Amino acid sequence: MKFETPAGINPIDQLKVIGKPTDRIEGPLKTTGTARYAYERNDTVSNPAYGYVVGAGIAKGRIKAIDQTKAKAAPGVLAIVTAESAGPLKTGKFYVDRLLAGPDIDHYHQAIAVVVAETFEQARAAASLLIVSYTKTKGAYDLAAAKDSGALLDRHQWGPLSKTNVGDFDGAFASAPVKLDETYTTPDQTHAMMEPHATIAQWDGDKLTCWCCIQQLNWGARDVATILGIPTENIRLIATYIGGGFGGKGTALSDIIAASLAARAAGRPVKVALPRPLIANNTIHRPATIQRIRIGATADGTITAIGHESWSGNLSGGGAESATAPTQLMYAGANRFMQMRLAVLDLAEGSAMRAPGEATGMMALEIAMDEMAEKLSMDPVAFRIKNDSQVDPERPNRKFSTRKLVECLQTGAGQFGWTKRQTKPGTVREGQWLIGLGVASAIRGAPIMRSAARVRLSREGIVTVETDMTDIGTGSYTIVGQTAAEMMGVGLDKVIVKLGDSSFPTSPGSAGQWGAASVTSGVYAACVKLREAVAKALGVSVDEAEFVGGQVRAGNRSYPLSDAAKAAELVAQDEMTYGTLSREYAQESFGAHFVEVGVNSYTGEIRVRRMLAVCHAGRILNPKAARSQVIGAMTMGVGAALMEELVVDKQVGFFVNHDLAGYEVPVHADIPHQDVILLEDLDPTMSPMKAKGIGELGIVGVAAAVANAVYNATGIRVRDYPITLDKLI
Numbered sequence: 001m002k003f004e005t006p007a008g009i010n011p012i013d014q015l016k017v018i019g020k021p022t023d024r025i026e027g028p029l030k031t032t033g034t035a036r037y038a039y040e041r042n043d044t045v046s047n048p049a050y051g052y053v054v055g056a057g058i059a060k061g062r063i064k065a066i067d068q069t070k071a072k073a074a075p076g077v078l079a080i081v082t083a084e085s086a087g088p089l090k091t092g093k094f095y096v097d098r099l100l101a102g103p104d105i106d107h108y109h110q111a112i113a114v115v116v117a118e119t120f121e122q123a124r125a126a127a128s129l130l131i132v133s134y135t136k137t138k139g140a141y142d143l144a145a146a147k148d149s150g151a152l153l154d155r156h157q158w159g160p161l162s163k164t165n166v167g168d169f170d171g172a173f174a175s176a177p178v179k180l181d182e183t184y185t186t187p188d189q190t191h192a193m194m195e196p197h198a199t200i201a202q203w204d205g206d207k208l209t210c211w212c213c214i215q216q217l218n219w220g221a222r223d224v225a226t227i228l229g230i231p232t233e234n235i236r237l238i239a240t241y242i243g244g245g246f247g248g249k250g251t252a253l254s255d256i257i258a259a260s261l262a263a264r265a266a267g268r269p270v271k272v273a274l275p276r277p278l279i280a281n282n283t284i285h286r287p288a289t290i291q292r293i294r295i296g297a298t299a300d301g302t303i304t305a306i307g308h309e310s311w312s313g314n315l316s317g318g319g320a321e322s323a324t325a326p327t328q329l330m331y332a333g334a335n336r337f338m339q340m341r342l343a344v345l346d347l348a349e350g351s352a353m354r355a356p357g358e359a360t361g362m363m364a365l366e367i368a369m370d371e372m373a374e375k376l377s378m379d380p381v382a383f384r385i386k387n388d389s390q391v392d393p394e395r396p397n398r399k400f401s402t403r404k405l406v407e408c409l410q411t412g413a414g415q416f417g418w419t420k421r422q423t424k425p426g427t428v429r430e431g432q433w434l435i436g437l438g439v440a441s442a443i444r445g446a447p448i449m450r451s452a453a454r455v456r457l458s459r460e461g462i463v464t465v466e467t468d469m470t471d472i473g474t475g476s477y478t479i480v481g482q483t484a485a486e487m488m489g490v491g492l493d494k495v496i497v498k499l500g501d502s503s504f505p506t507s508p509g510s511a512g513q514w515g516a517a518s519v520t521s522g523v524y525a526a527c528v529k530l531r532e533a534v535a536k537a538l539g540v541s542v543d544e545a546e547f548v549g550g551q552v553r554a555g556n557r558s559y560p561l562s563d564a565a566k567a568a569e570l571v572a573q574d575e576m577t578y579g580t581l582s583r584e585y586a587q588e589s590f591g592a593h594f595v596e597v598g599v600n601s602y603t604g605e606i607r608v609r610r611m612l613a614v615c616h617a618g619r620i621l622n623p624k625a626a627r628s629q630v631i632g633a634m635t636m637g638v639g640a641a642l643m644e645e646l647v648v649d650k651q652v653g654f655f656v657n658h659d660l661a662g663y664e665v666p667v668h669a670d671i672p673h674q675d676v677i678l679l680e681d682l683d684p685t686m687s688p689m690k691a692k693g694i695g696e697l698g699i700v701g702v703a704a705a706v707a708n709a710v711y712n713a714t715g716i717r718v719r720d721y722p723i724t725l726d727k728l729i
C-alpha cells in the first residue's frame, strides 16, 4: 500500500484499542525473568561453546605477532580466531570500523582475536594467555587539537541537510544591536544499555543463525553478509527481546562477527557477550563536539542572524555528529550560517546515540538561547516563542506538517509554575540550597520508513502479526498488537505479536524514532489486506463491512470474525510505502522541557528537584508506553547534563572510564519528580496512523534545561558538559 495523500478517517480512528494506556503485553515475561535475551537462548541452542573477544592493547599501530602457544594449551580451548586465520573481512555498510582487525590497529580495544572454549571462564583465562606484541604509531585523540585539521562537510550523517549560508550572516551579525558569540563543548558518551552486546551463532552447512540484540535486523543481516562475504539469504537473525539499545546496537558489531567466525572454527554454536569494560572502546559511542554559536537580534528580541558551527571527530571514513541539524529548523532568522568540520581521530567509532545530532546540538543551542534572552532582558520562554517559525526557516516554502512548539512552551510554563522564576540568578535560597528554574525547547526528526508485516487469522479468531521489528524495551510488541486489534475489531487478548526474526517481513527496526510510526503503518497495510480477505470469505463488501467486537457487520448481517477462517487460516501480507509527503513537509516532533534544580551553596552539589516535559508527536499510540519513553529519555538527559562523560586519555588514546563504575549515569535517587504532558494531536501527513516518533525527542533539550536552571540558581554559566560540581566552585 502506498501512502500518498494526507490520511482521512479510517478504522484506526475508532480508538477502541489504539490510544489506550495499555500495559506492555510482554511485561510479565520480562519482570518474571521468563523472557530470554540473546545470550540466554540455551533453550534453543544445544551445547554452545563460549567465545571471548580480545581487544587491542594499543590505540594505533600494528600487531607484530600473536603468540598463541600458551592459550592453545589452556584447558578447554577449542579454537582461536584472528584476522589472519579468518581471512580478509570487509566492513559493513553502516559502521566504518573493522570488527576483527589485524595486523593494523585502528583504535584501542578493537577486536583482534576471539578465544573459544568449553566454558566462559576457560575462554577468558585462555584469552589472558595470548601474548600480543605491537608496534605503536602516533595517533590523534584530542578533538580540540585536531579540530581545524578536519574537512568541511557538505552533508549530515543523519539527514539530507547540508551546510547552509542563507542571506548575509556576517553582515547581519556584525550589525545586530544585541549579539552572542559563545563556544560550548559536549563530551564523548557511551550508551550504557543494560544488556551488553551479545550473540549466539550457529552454522548449519552454509546457513548462519544468530540470536542477537541488533536493533535493525535488516541492516544487521546486510552487514553480516557483507563482512563475512556470504549471501544475505543464508543469514537468519533472531532478537526476540533486547535489553536496551539507544542506537548502540544499530547493526553488526564485534560480538556477532566474533561469534559467527568462532562457531565456524569450532564447528559448534558459540556464544559471545562483550564484557562491560570492552564496550566503550570496542563498539560505537556518541562523539564529542565543540560548537560555536552566534546569534544576533534586534532589541525587541527578533533573531536576525543565527550561526552554528560544530567540530567533531571520527575514525577515517566515519561521519560527523550532526549538531547543527536542529538549528537549521528550530528558530526563525533571515540570515543563517551552519557548518561542520570532521577531524580524523583514532578513537572508537562515533555513531548514533539517542537523537544523534539534535541531542548534541540542542545541548549548545538551548543554552545560547538562554544567554541571549538574558542579554535582551526577555523571559526565555517568550524569546523562544517570539522566534518560532511555522515554515522551514531555510526553505520558506516548506511547511512543518504540524509544529506546536509554542503550545508546548506555553502549556509547560503554566503547568510548571514558570512565573515563580526569578530573573536575577542566585536569588532564591532554601537553607544551604540555591534554587533555579530552566527551560529548553526540543525538536527531533520524525522520519517514516517503509515497513512490511504479515497477519494471520486462525479459525479460533486469533490474529497473529509477524514482522522483523524489534522491541528494545520501548513497547513495540504492545503498539503492534494494539494496531492489529483495532484494525480487525478484536480485543488485544485475541492478538499474538511475533517480532524480532529476520525471516519475518522486513521492517526498518528500532532507530531514528521511526519504529512506532513506521511499523504500525506496515501492520495497518497488512490488516487492510486481511480485512479484504475476510470480507471475501464471508461474501460481503469490504467497503460496507465494519469490524467490531470480534464481529464483522455488513448491512443488517453480522458474522463472527472467525467464520472467515473456518475453511482455512487466512494470511495477508503487505508493506506500507510512501509518496512525496515527507519531502513536501518538514516532519518533526517537538517539545519543551522545564527543570528545577537545587545547588548546594557550600559544596556545589546539584540536585534536580522537578522535571516536566511537554511533547507534541502526532497521535500517541499508547500514552503509557510513550510516557515511559519520555521519562527514560529525560533521565538520560540528566545524565548528559550532570554526569556522563567518556574521559579521553590523550596520551594512550582511549576512553579511561570504560565501565559502569567510572561512567556515571543517573539512578532513581537522582530523579525525584518527573511529569510528562502529551499534547493531543494528529499528523495526517505521516501515515494512516497519524503518529510521529517520540522515543528520542524526550532527551533533546533536557541537558540545556538543567544547565539553564543551574545558571538561574547560581549565576554561574557552565558551557562545558557535564556540569560537575568542580565547575561551580
Ligand code: MOS
Pocket (backbone or CB within 6 Å): 215, 245, 246, 247, 248, 250, 352, 353, 354, 355, 356, 510, 511, 512, 513
Ligand atoms: Mo537511534 S540513536 O537513531 O537508535
